[in-house]
Amino acid sequence: xxxxxxxxxxxxxxxxxxxxxxxxxxxxxxxxxxxxxxxxxxxxxxxxxxxxxxxxxxxxxxxxxxxxxxxxxxxxxxxxxxxxxxxxxxxxxxxx
Amino acid sequence: xxxxxxxxxxxxxxxxxxxxxxxxxxxxxxxxxxxxxxxxxxxxxxxxxxxxxxxxxxxxxxxxxxxxxxxxxxxxxxxxxxxxxxxxxxxxxxxxxxxxxxxxxxxxxxxxxxxxxxxxxxxxxxxxxxxxxxxxxxxxxxxxxxxxxxxxxxxxxxxxxxxxxxxxxxxxxxxxxxxxxxxxxxxxxxxxxxxxxxxxxxxxxxxxxxxxxxxxxxxxxxxxxxxxxxxxxxxxxxxxxxxxxxxxxxxxxxxxxxxxxxxxxxxxxxxxxxxxxxxxxxxxxxxxxxxxxxxxxxxxxxxxxxxxxxxxxxxxxxxxxxxxxxxxxxxxxxxxxxxxxxxxxxxxxxxxxxxxxxxxxxxxxxxxxxxxxxxxxxxxxxxxxxxxxxxxxxxxxxxxxxxxxxxxxxxxxxxxxxxxxxxxxxxxxxxxxxxxxxxxxxxxxxxxxxxxxxxxxxxxxxx
Numbered sequence: 001x002x003x004x005x006x007x008x009x010x011x012x013x014x015x016x017x018x019x020x021x022x023x024x025x026x027x028x029x030x031x032x033x034x035x036x037x038x039x040x041x042x043x044x045x046x047x048x049x050x051x052x053x054x055x056x057x058x059x060x061x062x063x064x065x066x067x068x069x070x071x072x073x074x075x076x077x078x079x080x081x082x083x084x085x086x087x088x089x090x091x092x093x094x095x096x
Numbered sequence: 097x098x099x100x101x102x103x104x105x106x107x108x109x110x111x112x113x114x115x116x117x118x119x120x121x122x123x124x125x126x127x128x129x130x131x132x133x134x135x136x137x138x139x140x141x142x143x144x145x146x147x148x149x150x151x152x153x154x155x156x157x158x159x160x161x162x163x164x165x166x167x168x169x170x171x172x173x174x175x176x177x178x179x180x181x182x183x184x185x186x187x188x189x190x191x192x193x194x195x196x197x198x199x200x201x202x203x204x205x206x207x208x209x210x211x212x213x214x215x216x217x218x219x220x221x222x223x224x225x226x227x228x229x230x231x232x233x234x235x236x237x238x239x240x241x242x243x244x245x246x247x248x249x250x251x252x253x254x255x256x257x258x259x260x261x262x263x264x265x266x267x268x269x270x271x272x273x274x275x276x277x278x279x280x281x282x283x284x285x286x287x288x289x290x291x292x293x294x295x296x297x298x299x300x301x302x303x304x305x306x307x308x309x310x311x312x313x314x315x316x317x318x319x320x321x322x323x324x325x326x327x328x329x330x331x332x333x334x335x336x337x338x339x340x341x342x343x344x345x346x347x348x349x350x351x352x353x354x355x356x357x358x359x360x361x362x363x364x365x366x367x368x369x370x371x372x373x374x375x376x377x378x379x380x381x382x383x384x385x386x387x388x389x390x391x392x393x394x395x396x397x398x399x400x401x402x403x404x405x406x407x408x409x410x411x412x413x414x415x416x417x418x419x420x421x422x423x424x425x426x427x428x429x430x431x432x433x434x435x436x437x438x439x440x441x442x443x444x445x446x447x448x449x450x451x452x453x454x455x456x457x458x459x460x461x462x463x464x465x466x467x468x469x470x471x472x473x474x475x476x477x478x479x480x481x482x483x484x485x486x487x488x489x490x491x492x493x494x495x496x497x498x499x500x501x502x503x504x505x506x507x508x509x510x511x512x513x514x515x516x517x518x519x520x521x522x523x524x525x526x527x528x529x530x531x532x533x534x535x536x537x538x539x540x541x542x543x544x545x546x547x548x549x550x551x552x553x554x555x556x557x558x559x
Contacts, residue, residue: 003426008422011422011425011426011429012422014425015395015399015421015422015425016399016402016410017410017413017418017421017422018409018410018411019418023418027418027419027422030419031419031422031423031426033480033481034387034423034480034481034484035423035426037383037384037387037481038384038387038388038436038440040380040381040384041381041384041385041388041439041440041443042439044378044381044443044446046439046442046443049442049443049445049446050442050445051438051441051442051444051445052441052444052445052448053286053441054286054316055272055273055286055448055496055497055521056272056273056316056318056497058315058316058318061315063315071179071180075179076179076405078177078179079175079176079177079179079405079406079407080404080405080406081403081404081407081408082404088404088405089404090404
């Protein structure tokens with residue numbers, strides 16, 4: 001599997017990862033090499049084999065809907081780079 | 097006197113404190129003095145807690161400690177002050193343990209050499225020009241250099257066992273679900289486990305009892321606290337069936353390492369164990385499966401680092417973190433999911449079944465932890481794939497969720513070699529017992545590195 005520059009750019013956008021032109025070129029090479037290696041999985045007969053996503057077998061574990069002690073607002077905001085009036089500042093959702 | 101304190105095992109330290117042979121102040125003074133002297137050479141600690149006043153433990157800097165900076169080895173979290181302790185830290189504090197320092201690691205636990213840390217590479221205490229292994233590099237080096245009574249690490253594909261092997265100390269990856277990960281910064285959630293790195297097997301057993309069991313915050317850790325019981329095997333291994341997988345002794349295994357491992361297995365036989373050849377036929381696919389599943393989970397877990405609630409922006413990820421986020425995002429993306437992630441998850445089933453079939457014939461499986469001893473700093477950094485292949489013997493157990501122990505078993509080219517002992521799911525008891533009998537009947541674990549006599553290669557360079 002070869003990944004070319006445009007594909008790498010698309011993946012970087014999906015991953016919200018700002019990559020430089022140099023990083024794009026290097027990523028194309030290294031990811032292609034890793035994907036070539038991974039292609040050996042095509043040699044395995046996986047017909048009728050169920051996948052494992054979790055060895056314990058648990059999935060969608062729900063907790064009881066009861067309130068419990070959690071972080072205070074101050075503690076939750078302590079590590080934020082930008083905050084205002086007790087809230088996080090984030091990028092606008094509806095702006096371009 | 098001071099040096100003697102720091103040479104004691106955890107169990108030895110607990111016994112000496114019980115008998116009032118020295119105080120906790122003297123104990124911490126001795127360790128802090130040794131850290132001050134040796135940390136500049138080794139770069140094991142990212143921060144040191146001068147106020148440590150309990151039994152001093154080193155904690156991998158991906159495990160959250162309340163109001164002690166926790167970086168995960170990343171530039172992104174250079175100022176991150178966790179508002180709470182990880183469950184494993186709370187459990188240790190309640191036993192009279194204190195955090196003497198946070199240890200260096202590959203960024204977000206992604207690496208096999210320690211060289212992916214944003215804070216410079218850790219050096220191997222046996223040879224300052226060699227890597228200590230990774231990603232729990234600082235934890236393994238700190239235990240080997242007697243800079244703490246024991247350490248905690250995390251293991252996703254070998255990150256406890258491999259550095260323990262390369263540094264000549266004991267490392268235990270518990271079964272998946274044995275220890276709560278609450279407060280341990282997630283890398284790949286279907287694989288991550290927290291575990292001890294210690295000076296003896298008995299120490300690892302003690303720490304596992306302390307840190308295991310559910311807390312209600314890790315839904316995969318539900319009912320399985322580990323409790324210390326009387327050892328089944330005392331001075332011999334009569335009646336033990338040891339499986340030797342032929343796939344762990346093939347191409348890629350260094351001949352010096354192979355010789356040491358075969359001698360260790362001979363020793364198990366001399367102690368009364370029956371050695372049985374077993375097969376784990378899908379071993380060759382484990383690295384490929386792992387790099388798809390792990391990277392996919394990484395891409396999801398690391399999406400939380402958006403610079404809003406904590407940390408800086410995503411441009412501050414290091415090269416390996418970026419590579420894995422890219423690989424994982426690709427493997428999960430529309431049009432490629434079935435070819436990569438779904439296929440890998442199916443081959444993972446076959447790898448797990450390999451172990452289940454092998455364990456019908458034996459009680460434990462043994463082999464090398466690492467195909468080579470510690471390599472030169474910088475030797476593999478240019479080629480990610482070569483670096484990945486160095487985890488070929490530790491990854492299969494991670495994918496199957498079973499426990500694995502690394503026990504020092506000798507030296508090759510003057511560098512430590514670790515014997516890997518794998519057990520059935522939730523059967524840490526047997527692998528620790530076998531490790532302990534082996535340790536008591538051999539002497540290589542008594543050898544200590546002579547760090548004071550080593551000369552480093554100069555400053556602590558960032559990659």
